[in-house]
């Protein structure tokens with residue numbers, strides 16, 4: 001039996017590596033410049049569409065942290081989106097400055113995520129999924145019936161007049177929110193990148209793949225899961241707050257709308273869960289599909305996108321990013337049939 | 347010799363079933379202790395209690411004069427306890443090397459390591475267990491023997507002082523068993539204490555300093571391999587089983603012959 005300490009041969013600095021080290025930062029710089037410049041070319045409408053895409057990138061990435069990396073299919077994402085927006089609305093209605101109101105909304109959602117996560121994250125598999133679904137419903141109903149401090153959950157609340165932003169022109173106004181959404185998307189991307197490159201990325205994936213083994217090698221499973229759940233909720237809340245202030249109204253039913261959660265999950269699964277760029281690809285894919293299917297086959301668009309989603313999830317569960325990485329090989333009959341046989345919901 | 351681990355009156359109930367029943371034992375530093383017993387004797391449950399995977403229904407566990415009965419598995423790992431699983435539990439979405447790196451980062455030696463240092467440590471341990479060539483492969487591509495080695499590597503990369511090996515030899519062929527046995531000896535040569543579950547008697551006898559026998563959750567016997575082989579209770583627990591099987595097979599053959607089969 002060999003006791004020799006294995007010394008790794010240093011990686012050859014081949015063409016691919018050089019392309020990566022030069023190409024990656026350059027590509028990122030171009031992308032960043034394009035994102036920042038867009039509102040100056042696209043006008044108010046362009047800022048609205050661009051900002052919405054960025055909003056979904058932030059939501060998809062924040063869900064990716066808990067759903068993609070830890071493999072916990074939380075259905076509570078839109079609840080935290082709504083809680084943040086509701087908290088901020090209550091504070092705005094009572095005269096708080098915008099930033100304070102936003103901080104309060106994020107705090108509210110984070111505290112609730114802590115209270116909800118502590119018991120539900122102990123549940124296994126489907127029980128966790130169902131628990132988050134029930135919690136979402138309960139929070140929606142609670143919010144609908146809430147009447148405090150001038151807030152009435154049953155009716156739409158106008159908050160545009162309380163933000164001090166009503167004097168901006170339409171172009172300036174939309175541009176402002178575009179940049180806030182860009183900041184949130186950038187923050188979420190940064191977090192995912194940091195996780196991916198650090199020891200915590202390994203910890204999250206280890207928990208996803210084998211929780212018992214993860215705790216046996218020293219990973220504080222319960223603490224890590226709770227921390228990621230709260231972080232994910234806090235980002236969703238920040239996005240919800242931005243979105244409702246941008247709209248100028250808070251409407252309980254649409255702020256807590258479970259459809260947003262499903263939309264986001266579809267994006268992450270389509271693009272590739274547990275990766276940095278998969279969810280981004282997924283967002284663009286869904287927007288493109290909605291655009292195309294929505295116009296051509298308006299009546300059956302939900303069915304068509306449903307079929308596409310199920311097909312991709314069953315046949316290539318690693319998402320479109322896997323197809324882009326490996327080329328057509330990722331969709332060869334052997335791979336696809338193998339995936340289909342192996343598929344299980346975890 | 348200083349006691350590495352003291353187990354007092356350890357009990358685990360699953361509903362009405364008492365899987366581990368009032369077991370008391372002491373493990374000395376640097377020993378290889380074989381833990382044997384028929385299937386369902388409670389060996390895996392016993393290890394699960396010691397590593398914290400399961401909470402005990404009663405009793406006490408003391409590791410190096412520290413009571414660890416209430417600690418979580420990850421806390422026990424950081425104190426220096428590590429284990430392999432009888433049914434391998436690889437992180438299938440990671441490479442072989444990443445599996446081991448995770449342990450090098452979060453185990454008892456983890457706080458001191460950067461990512462590159464953990465990678466170097468993982469390479470070293472993978473060479474040690476003979477998986478060096480597979481480091482970059484996805485863990486899901488490993489064979490049974492490979493998965494057993496990965497379990498060992500992941501356990502060792504956490505820098506433990508006390509390791510629990512749950513049937514590391516099951517599913518291996520003759521040559522692999524021999525290799526694994528010398529690997530286990532090399533673990534001890536590095537100063538670790540080993541508790542080693544196995545139901546192949548010869549393997550246990552060959553390697554253990556001391557053997558503990560579990561049957562129906564209770565400690566049936568304890569002693570050197572020679573003492574255990576001669577122990578009448580142990581022979582009954584084991585050979586009773588074998589004798590029964592031989593008898594059943596003989597009856598089956600008779601039945602077939604009577605029915606006009608080959």
Ligand SMILES: Nc1ncnc2c1ncn2[C@@H]1O[C@H](COP(=O)(O)OP(=O)(O)O)[C@@H](O)[C@H]1O
Nearest residue numbers: 360363365383384385386387388389390391392
């Ligand atoms: N999680 C559990 N729930 C209920 N019963 C269990 C559980 N784990 C083990 N048992 C039972 O406890 C007994 C001991 O099992 P185990 O410790 O796996 O035995 P061994 O490892 O010696 O083969 C068996 O009867 C088994 O069915």
Ligand SMILES: [Mg+2]
Nearest residue numbers: 389390391432
């Ligand atoms: Mg067992």
